[in-house]
Amino acid sequence: MNGAEALIGTLGNAGVDVCFANPGTSEMQLVAAIDQQPGMRAILGLFEGVVTGAADGYGRMADKPAITLLHLGPGLANGVANLHNAKRAGSPIINLVGDHATYHLQYNSPLTSDLEGVARPMSHWVKVSKSERDLAQIGTEAFSAAISYPGQIATVVVPANHAWDEGSAIAEFGAAPAVQTVPSQVISDTAKALSDAAGPIALFLGGRALREGALEHAGRIATKTGARLICETFPARLQRGAGRVPVERLPYFGEQAEEYLKDFKTIVFCGCEPPVSFFAYPGKPSWLSPEGAKLIRLASKEEEAEGALQGLADALGAPAKSALIQEAVRPPAPEGKLDPAKIGAILAAVMPDQAIVVDEAATSSPPIFPATQGAAQHEWMTLTGGSIGMGLPLAAGAAVACPDRKTIALQADGGGMYTCQALWTMARENLDVTVILLNNGSYAILNIELARVGVQNPGPKALSMLDLRNPAIDWVSISHGMGVPAKKATTAEEFDAALAEALAHKGPRLIEAMI
Structure with a gap:
């Protein structure tokens, strides 16, 4: 078998069964190997930040790594922002990044770059294969690194000729790395x-x-x-x-x-x-x-x-059970013009048991988080590294990891535009994600930060860099264009009805909440 087949077979045997991909020419042998690997699901992202963010969401919920398949240094660089968040989160991920054939690098063709240099800051572990036979063994090392507690990012650089050259074989993964315990x-x-x-x-x-x-x-x-x-x-x-x-x-x-x-x-x-x-x-x-x-x-x-x-x-000598237990709290149904506090109250009342909430709501999050404290049991995942654009991809990955649970994405409008392509992946894979798009027409957090750093009386040029209303972004149209049904809500009553409908449906839905 060739190096790509040995690598993918090795990872598949270790239990890796999902690949989030945005491949190019240098990865075609890996694409073919994934196609031949029984039980491995291949999921396409239209931007590398969707691929890496989805792998983060998957890793957080599955507690095991998915593969990302990325195209050379520029492709990896496009996904680095969400790898930064994943690294801060302690998510297990294995990046497979194709590179030029080793004999082609000397010609410095347009996509040649310092791939290791791109990978290292956002990876715990990086390795470049030395031969087609080396690839499978590197796969076992990458898997071991990725599952090291609490989770790490392992990046494998795969030269194209190592992927297509014959003469390799599947390698066996050994014992899982020991978890470090407190003395x-x-x-x-x-x-x-x-x-x-x-x-x-x-x-x-x-x-x-x-x-x-x-x-x-x-x-x-x-x-x-x-x-x-x-x-x-x-x-x-x-x-x-x-x-x-x-x-x-x-x-x-x-x-x-x-x-x-x-x-x-x-x-x-x-x-x-x-x-x-x-x-x-x-x-x-x-x-x-x-x-x-x-x-x-x-x-x-x-x-x-x-x-x-x-x-x-x-x-x-603490008691066997905690006396601190959260009581169920269902806030009364709010009415009138929509705002984040009302969104939180409505969500708390109707949230399904064991839902997964992905929170990139930015300035809208502070009222929503406490309002949902007494809701049905759920998971809450946030922007660990501060690099915005993680919300929609993270929700997609979480839904892949947990298909029988409802995923709810609380997404601010500014951050959502970074990786709105994730909606297309949700539609293509029929992922059970309800997106609550909180639209205030602004990078609102930056308006706050402008004052906090001491800027007095900002002028129109400064304020224009924080405003998203010229032209206004129509998220219902964007969602429909990506294949996800969507509705707009301007009142609490409209939002309540739209949310109930979305949660009752199996598959992706978007609600544009005008706040």
Whole structure:
């Protein structure tokens, strides 16, 4: 068999069964190999940012990697922004990036680039094959890297001649990499520090510490110590809703976060690092933890979170069950002109059990998130790396990973335009995604940031760079053009009816919510 067949067969045998692709000439042997691989699903994205964002959503929900198939350095570069988000999220992904045949590189043809240089900043692991026989072994190494806890991005560069040359064979994947655990001494030291703590305590959670099992142990700790449970501002995957242990979410703006944390005397971090301001601002803080507070790292993002929290709860003699349980809350039906708070109330009332919510709602998110705290149990995924344009692709990937669950994408209009091609993939694959497109005709967050960095009295040129109304973007028409049925809602009543219809339908739908 040729190198491409050996590589794809190796990954298929390891359990990789989805490929998100935007291939070109250099990847045609890989395309043919995927076609021959039993059980591997190939999903086309019309832009590489859709491909990488979908792989992120798939990885977050499946806890295993999909393949991305990308075309040389420029193709990979088109997908880098969403790989940045995926890297921050700890998502497992295997990028297969075709390159020119090794003997062709010397001629510096137009698509020649420093492919490794493009790959390295957004990958944990990068390797270029040396031969057709080398490809299959690299596949096992890439898979091992990708599934390393909590998940990593592995990029394989595949020269075209290594893909088409014969003489390779499938390689066997060995043992899964060991998960790094927290030393018992760290757990006992943390338990003592909490037992001796004077003043308010916070347990600050991120990464895998926001899964249901880990949250149950965090709730046990809070029940024993009185600690407040706080999560990072942009969690990769938060399991929440009625019957689960609730957490508070750190505010986005630095000075608000600093105020939020200022009274804590002891903060224990699990699955994340101490929070910092998203950006620097004149006269505003970058480091957000209170001065003089005792900061304790229980587990880093790379250390197993649930076991660490269980060990700490047991060391503290915490009760077997958390006393902190979120009650079911269904807000009353709102009326009148639509706004984000009303959207949150309506969504909370009708959200299906075990729904997956992808939140790239930007400035509309703060009212929606608390309103849905007591909704039916669901997952909440956010913009971990801050690179906008992840929402629609992430929702597509999540729907591929979990076809029997409803995916709901809360998508701001500005970010949606970065990767609106994802709607076409949703239609082509008949993915069960309801898109709530929040249209305020503006990069609203940047209007806020303009003032926060100290710009006074911005002129028409500055304001024009933040405005999306000239011309107005018609999302219903865009959605219809991509093959996704859509409706527009301007009132709470219209939105309620449109959402009920969309959720009752199996397949993609879009609601343009005018706010």
